[in-house]
Amino acid sequence: MGISDLDFDFVRTFIRAQAGIVLGANKAYLAEARLSPLAREEGFADLPELVDALRAGSLVPLNRKVVDALTTHETSFFRDREPFEALRTRIIPELIASRQDERRLNFWYAASSTGQEPYSVVMLLAEHFPELASWNVSHLGTDISAMALDRARRGRFGQVDVNRGLPDTYLVKYFVGNSLDWVLKDHIRKAVRFEELNLLEDWPALPTMDVIMMRNVMLYFDADGKRTTLAKVGRVLHPEGYLFLGPAETTMDLEGQFERVKDNRAGCYRSKARYQQAS
Numbered sequence: 001m002g003i004s005d006l007d008f009d010f011v012r013t014f015i016r017a018q019a020g021i022v023l024g025a026n027k028a029y030l031a032e033a034r035l036s037p038l039a040r041e042e043g044f045a046d047l048p049e050l051v052d053a054l055r056a057g058s059l060v061p062l063n064r065k066v067v068d069a070l071t072t073h074e075t076s077f078f079r080d081r082e083p084f085e086a087l088r089t090r091i092i093p094e095l096i097a098s099r100q101d102e103r104r105l106n107f108w109y110a111a112s113s114t115g116q117e118p119y120s121v122v123m124l125l126a127e128h129f130p131e132l133a134s135w136n137v138s139h140l141g142t143d144i145s146a147m148a149l150d151r152a153r154r155g156r157f158g159q160v161d162v163n164r165g166l167p168d169t170y171l172v173k174y175f176v177g178n179s180l181d182w183v184l185k186d187h188i189r190k191a192v193r194f195e196e197l198n199l200l201e202d203w204p205a206l207p208t209m210d211v212i213m214m215r216n217v218m219l220y221f222d223a224d225g226k227r228t229t230l231a232k233v234g235r236v237l238h239p240e241g242y243l244f245l246g247p248a249e250t251t252m253d254l255e256g257q258f259e260r261v262k263d264n265r266a267g268c269y270r271s272k273a274r275y276q277q278a279s
């Protein structure tokens, strides 16, 4: 059975309240396609019955599964290539030079989905910056989706996943073939700590971050959600740190404190305060 206008309105309000995600008025088909299989899996007679259970509001596990189903987890290894090139050629060498005293670097992947983004950076560091092995380097991956985080923690990827963006040399060097899947070697998998964090809620205490990748998540938020999220990022990012957004995202007109790094196609931003200090 399809989704009625009334139920779709409820689902839109629900996902906006839970995850800050704006589901367009023309996305009823998407809600139906993603929630109908969930209704079957959860033993409801049909989709309206699942929406009624959501309305009743007492089933926290169901709420989480609906958020999982309605969020887009699309990701891939070395997605968009340029951000990783910018890290390899400019940013990491610069951070290594400027942090010789502390020998500490903190990376945060603020919508890490199933883990390909953080693991890409960990492999890149292992491959090109072996000197960091003796530094204190932390990688934190967070996401609203418990299901995506579970998959990320397992570090197990299918053939389709490893065919998308992962160089063959990395596959051979950092993964072990396991029947149909590829499993990350422990020293890569264990380098990332994954935790649940809803960007639209209060954040726990976080260390100052040198690099924040918050890619392809804010495009689902309304202007208010983007503004408050960027303001919080500004408080967590090191004044000399780097923020990466997705290609369809921009800080323009949203928050006065960041500006795009010039001449780059990597979606990379820095704090404006830093430039004011420098000039």
Ligand SMILES: C[S@@+](CC[C@H](N)C(=O)[O-])C[C@H]1O[C@@H](n2cnc3c(N)ncnc32)[C@H](O)[C@@H]1O
Pocket: 018, 019, 020, 021, 071, 072, 073, 074, 075, 076, 079, 110, 111, 112, 113, 114, 117, 142, 143, 144, 145, 148, 197, 198, 199, 200, 214, 215, 216, 217, 246
């Ligand atoms: C399209 S994926 C992006 C993955 C990765 N950053 C990339 O660019 O390849 C978007 C992720 O954002 C997560 N997400 C959606 N709303 C969120 C929120 N309010 N707080 C934290 N994560 C959220 C989803 O669960 C999903 O895993």
